[in-house]
Amino acid sequence: xxxxxxxxxxxxxxxxxxxxxxxxxxxxxxxxxxxxxxxxxxxxxxxxxxxxxxxxxxxxxxxxxxxxxxxxxxxxxxxxxxxxxxxxxxxxxxxxxxxxxxxxxxxxxxxxxxxxxxxxxxxxxxxxxxxxxxxxxxxxxxxxxxxxxxxxxxxxxxxxxxxxxxxxxxxxxxxxxxxxxxxxxxxxxxxxxxxxxxxxxxxxxxxxxxxxxxxxxxxxxxxxxxxxxxxxxxxxxxxxxxxxxxxxxxxxxxxxxxxxxxxxxxxxxxxxxxxxxxxxxxxxxxxxxxxxxxxxxxxxxxxxxxxxxxxxxxxxxxxxxx
Amino acid sequence: xxxxxxxxxxxxxxxxxxxxxxxxxxxxxxxxxxxxxxxxxxxxxxxxxxxxxxxxxxxxxxxxxxxxxxxxxxxxxxxxxxxxxxxxxxxxxxxxxxxxxxxxxxxxxxxxxxxxxxxxxxxxxxxxxxxxxxxxxxxxxxxxxxxxxxxxxxxxxxxxxxxxxxxxxxxxxxxxxxxxxxxxxxxxxxxxxxxxxxxxxxxxxxxxxxxxxxxxxxxxxxxxxxxxxxxxxxxxxxxxxxxxxxxxxxxxxxxxxxxxxxxxxxxxxxxxxxxxxxxxxxxxxxxxxxxxxxxxxxxxxxxxxxxxxxxxxxxxxxxxxxxxxxxxxxxxxxxxxxxxxxxxxxxxxxxxxxxxxxxxxxxxxxxxxxxxxxxxxxxxxxxxxxxxxxxxxxxxxxxxxxxxxxxxxxxxxxxxxxxxxxxxxxxxxxxxxxxxxxxxxxxxxxxxxxxxxxxxxxxxxxxxxxxxxxxxxxxxxxxxxxxxxxxxxxxxxxxxxxxxxxxxxxxxxxxxxxxxxxxxxxxxxxx
Numbered sequence: 001x002x003x004x005x006x007x008x009x010x011x012x013x014x015x016x017x018x019x020x021x022x023x024x025x026x027x028x029x030x031x032x033x034x035x036x037x038x039x040x041x042x043x044x045x046x047x048x049x050x051x052x053x054x055x056x057x058x059x060x061x062x063x064x065x066x067x068x069x070x071x072x073x074x075x076x077x078x079x080x081x082x083x084x085x086x087x088x089x090x091x092x093x094x095x096x097x098x099x100x101x102x103x104x105x106x107x108x109x110x111x112x113x114x115x116x117x118x119x120x121x122x123x124x125x126x127x128x129x130x131x132x133x134x135x136x137x138x139x140x141x142x143x144x145x146x147x148x149x150x151x152x153x154x155x156x157x158x159x160x161x162x163x164x165x166x167x168x169x170x171x172x173x174x175x176x177x178x179x180x181x182x183x184x185x186x187x188x189x190x191x192x193x194x195x196x197x198x199x200x201x202x203x204x205x206x207x208x209x210x211x212x213x214x215x216x217x218x219x220x221x222x223x224x225x226x227x228x229x230x231x232x233x234x235x236x237x238x239x240x241x242x243x244x245x246x247x248x249x250x251x252x253x254x255x256x257x258x259x260x261x262x263x264x265x266x267x268x269x270x271x272x273x274x275x276x277x278x279x280x281x282x283x284x285x286x287x288x289x290x291x292x293x294x295x296x297x298x299x300x301x302x303x304x305x306x307x308x309x310x311x312x313x314x315x316x317x318x319x320x321x322x
Numbered sequence: 323x324x325x326x327x328x329x330x331x332x333x334x335x336x337x338x339x340x341x342x343x344x345x346x347x348x349x350x351x352x353x354x355x356x357x358x359x360x361x362x363x364x365x366x367x368x369x370x371x372x373x374x375x376x377x378x379x380x381x382x383x384x385x386x387x388x389x390x391x392x393x394x395x396x397x398x399x400x401x402x403x404x405x406x407x408x409x410x411x412x413x414x415x416x417x418x419x420x421x422x423x424x425x426x427x428x429x430x431x432x433x434x435x436x437x438x439x440x441x442x443x444x445x446x447x448x449x450x451x452x453x454x455x456x457x458x459x460x461x462x463x464x465x466x467x468x469x470x471x472x473x474x475x476x477x478x479x480x481x482x483x484x485x486x487x488x489x490x491x492x493x494x495x496x497x498x499x500x501x502x503x504x505x506x507x508x509x510x511x512x513x514x515x516x517x518x519x520x521x522x523x524x525x526x527x528x529x530x531x532x533x534x535x536x537x538x539x540x541x542x543x544x545x546x547x548x549x550x551x552x553x554x555x556x557x558x559x560x561x562x563x564x565x566x567x568x569x570x571x572x573x574x575x576x577x578x579x580x581x582x583x584x585x586x587x588x589x590x591x592x593x594x595x596x597x598x599x600x601x602x603x604x605x606x607x608x609x610x611x612x613x614x615x616x617x618x619x620x621x622x623x624x625x626x627x628x629x630x631x632x633x634x635x636x637x638x639x640x641x642x643x644x645x646x647x648x649x650x651x652x653x654x655x656x657x658x659x660x661x662x663x664x665x666x667x668x669x670x671x672x673x674x675x676x677x678x679x680x681x682x683x684x685x686x687x688x689x690x691x692x693x694x695x696x697x698x699x700x701x702x703x704x705x706x707x708x709x710x711x712x713x714x715x716x717x718x719x720x721x722x723x724x725x726x727x728x729x730x731x732x733x734x735x736x737x738x739x740x741x742x743x744x745x746x747x748x749x750x751x752x753x754x755x756x757x758x759x760x761x762x763x764x765x766x767x768x769x770x771x772x773x774x775x776x777x778x779x780x781x782x783x784x785x786x787x788x789x790x791x792x793x794x795x796x797x798x799x800x801x802x803x804x805x806x807x808x809x810x811x812x813x814x815x816x817x818x819x820x821x822x823x824x825x826x827x828x829x830x831x832x833x834x835x836x837x838x839x840x841x842x843x844x845x846x847x848x849x
Contacts, residue, residue, distance in 0.1 A: 065790070067473075088847050156641055264589045266805025267801055267848050282443075282447065282794075
């Protein structure tokens with residue numbers, strides 16, 4: 001029946017002036033075109049991501065130091081076993097999680113405050129310029145930020161200690177003092193990334209339906225009621241994404257620390273990415289450092305999975321609402 | 323997914339089995355480095371020579387160019403150097419003279435000198451991966467003496483002995499065995515030479531001569547201590563550390579922004595270690611056993627702990643930033659008039675004055691006096707000094723093609739010509755390392771030559787490990803030692819014990835020693 005009705009259906013559509021659907025050949029062309037666009041990205045991804053990752057995974061089962069004369073020796077899980085007992089590395093990892101939690105918390109709270117202030121000041125002249133300036137730290141490379149902060153914090157000729165002395169205090173050795181170095185790095189990282197969280201907050205606030213805000217105003221809801229019942233429910237996905245992106249990024253912090261403190265004093269600011277860098281590119285212990293990199297990769301994958309889960313959650317919610 | 327990835331990773335092991343520098347380090351057909359022994363073809367070249375001289379076989383690339391074999395050719399050439407270390411930049415400044423020499427002597431054109439540079443701590447990272455891939459990007463390299471093992475064991479550099487056997491004129495008599503042991507030999511004590519001395523270096527102290535000669539200072543010192551203030555080199559050559567510190571203390575005035583002295587405590591590269599070693603060596607301390615490659619029980623000695631306490635205790639005479647001080651800080655503090663003295667590498671003597679120094683600074687070499695390191699009471703009660711060796715050798719890339727190899731040898735022949743050394747030493751801040759160079763009267767006016775040669779005397783300085791594991795070992799102790807200086811490690815004994823245990827572990831894992839580290843070393847942290 002369908003085979004007999006189909007031609008008549010096409011004929012009737014033609015009579016009605018409705019164009020017939022594209023023939024299968026056209027669809028095939030479209031598919032090829034899509035693949036044509038996709039292939040360069042895939043090739044790049046495979047060459048630059050997949051193969052090196054697999055290579056790294058393989059290397060993690062070898063005893064291989066670049067500067068030794070011997071060939072790589074297959075040692076199975078030995079690198080991982082050694083990793084499990086490596087106290088300094090676990091200490092670095094613990095320090096990294098502490099840094100991550102503190103940095104993300106500070107940046108989220110202060111970023112939210114700054115973002116809200118900008119949102120409420122949309123009629124203030126110069127807002128755009130202020131926004132541009134606010135985002136400057138975020139677009140600087142961590143290397144340059146680390147360098148000029150190190151110079152500014154220098155106890156001998158740093159400008160910050162100049163002001164410290166002006167107010168009658170003793171110079172502070174921010175980057176080499178055992179108790180101050182870690183907070184100093186934390187402050188600089190926050191200086192760099194609070195703007196990002198402010199931006200996410202602005203985006204979140206922008207996603208709140210105007211009608212709901214107006215309704216809340218008509219209902220005379222207090223600030224906290226509006227925040228809890230209107231703003232957070234509508235903007236939370238964007239804020240959570242911001243938090244997750246920062247979490248993943250902070251976990252990888254290396255260049256800022258390397259420039260500011262070189263992991264010191266002692267090992268007080270040695271985050272896990274700095275430790276990995278030393279193992280791989282100072283000691284050239286490629287097998288062992290690959291094992292550590294694999295471990296960090298899995299941690300990063302776990303964090304990314306949360307990110308993807310949140311994204312999917314939002315899609316599912318939107319689908320349900322629709 | 324994890325299991326699948328692991329399976330794929332394991333599958334890649336077949337590919338990895340062929341990734342060593344030894345197997346695929348050199349694949350070019352005309353690459354003289356292609357050999358079975360890990361890429362280094364110098365042995366093959368020597369075998370080709372079969373004991374012959376260059377007169378018998380002038381085509382051997384390690385002979386350098388002959389009158390005919392390079393005629394009319396154009397060669398691209400490059401070297402690697404240590405950024406921020408002026409003596410290693412000199413070859414670039416002197417390169418036009420070599421270009422003329424090559425053209426006139428051998429008839430070939432050589433390109434402007436390409437170079438890559440990185441600071442001490444990073445240069446090895448720059449050159450090691452390129453050499454591991456069999457690259458001849460850097461035909462000649464200025465490297466630190468600690469890297470000889472890491473560069474020679476994988477076969478990345480040419481054995482200098484092979485060049486010397488073919489070119490005896492390059493085998494120049496050194497000022498002392500320190501030159502050979504530091505810049506040339508690996509493994510220690512083997513007599514096998516890999517490097518060609520480029521810039522020799524020893525440690526000394528720069529003092530404000532103008533302050534010492536100030537009658538007001540002399541009178542005040544006499545009043546304060548009842549002693550005369552020493553002012554001449556001769557008076558300082560054998561001065562004891564405690565007597566020297568009395569003078570340092572006299573000039574120390576932190577409230578006036580002037581400090582008694584400055585030493586290096588930075589975590590960067592080997593800065594802390596090299597500044598500390600003289601305190602340990604001179605009082606009878608050792609850092610390892612080079613014959614057995616054992617560290618534990620040697621580095622973590624009471625003598626070394628006392629030496630470190632003394633070394634770090636000198637912070638009382640230094641700026642608050644003492645724990646981050648490096649070579650550049652020594653130069654700045656001294657030339658800007660903020661420190662009476664600076665313990666410094668003598669190879670940077672040319673930079674210990676600055677014509678543009680502010681008032682009170684060191685604008686002229688006449689204002690300072692360079693002396694050897696002060697002496698300590700040695701283990702046998704005598705005044706004793708053993709400093710750390712600095713300086714760098716040249717090494718030749720094994721992966722050079724024949725023409726580049728010839729140019730490398732030609733360059734070294736030119737570099738060691740007396741007239742070239744004159745330009746290097748008199749115009750570019752170099753120092754002599756050969757017996758002949760040290761006796762050259764033309765160099766006598768160099769204000770830091772005397773202490774340099776004194777410290778280069780037999781037994782007055784010593785270098786440390788040349789093993790491929792040097793980088794790992796150094797990172798461990800720099801972190802621990804610096805940790806003690808900054809207060810994150812409780813005691814000098816703890817810093818030394820931690821370092822000794824970790825270094826023993828590194829050497830044990832690398833198969834350099836049969837003595838295992840103490841139990842629990844792997845999990846041990848600095849806290």
